[in-house]
Amino acid sequence: MADSIGRKDVDFNASQELITTAALLNSARWxxxxxxxxxVLLPAKSKWxxxxxxxxxxxxRNxxxxxxxxxxxxxxxPILRTLVATLTADPLVTDTDLNSMGIVGRHKSGAPIPVPTTYPKTEIKLPAPAKIELHFRxxxxxxxxxxxxxxxxxxRWAILETPPTDWDELQHSEFDTQSPFTLTFKGGERAKTVYFALRWENTTGEKGPWAEIQSAVIP
Incomplete structure (x- = not known):
């Protein structure tokens, strides 16, 4: 299946502009x-x-x-792909809408994409001061x-004084399509404890079960 988002940076930029312009224009309708x-979307778009x-x-350039x-x-x-998955799964967004954004149309036949039933296992690595790598599979x-x-x-992650009892207490949400995921902290956050948990998300935006909450002391 062809990708809706360009691989090369110049194509990626054109794709994101086309998709986000249409999404912002039609956000109420959709x-x-x-x-x-x-x-989430606009800050990441602005930084890019x-x-x-x-x-x-x-x-x-250097x-x-x-x-x-x-x-x-x-x-x-990953944020842009979340938007694409949301639009593709949304019945309010027509195939004509998708085509106008360069988004590959919906599957008309074949087996549906399954909802994840497993969860990621995470290995913690401390590569440098104020950095934590989450290697997941x-x-x-x-x-x-x-x-x-x-x-x-x-x-999902959060720096907390006491261990959380529920995933909702992990206030920050990130997404990564490829292991490892790197968390970078401020100097004043070193020696504090960060708690985190991961779960899979499929190509249509459906989420699997959470893994157990883990923790690490920020180096």
């Missing part, structure tokens, strides 16, 4: 969640566009600018391949 648009603009200037561009895309692309598997139909993992 009943998109305003808070998600304002707090700022980094991409800086990268376009070959005279000033390794830091290139790294910033790559990191901005890594943050933004399917529970019970030795390889890093995701389950069939899964596009990535939702990561």
């Amino acid at each position: 009943k998109l969640i305003d808070s998600w648009i304002l707090e 566009e700022e980094a991409w603009k800086a990268y376009q200037n070959r005279k000033t 390794s830091n600018i290139t790294s910033a561009k790559n990191q901005a895309r890594k943050k933004y692309e 399917d529970n019970g598997e030795t390889g890093h391949a995701k389950p069939h139909g899964v596009r990535g993992a939702e990561i």
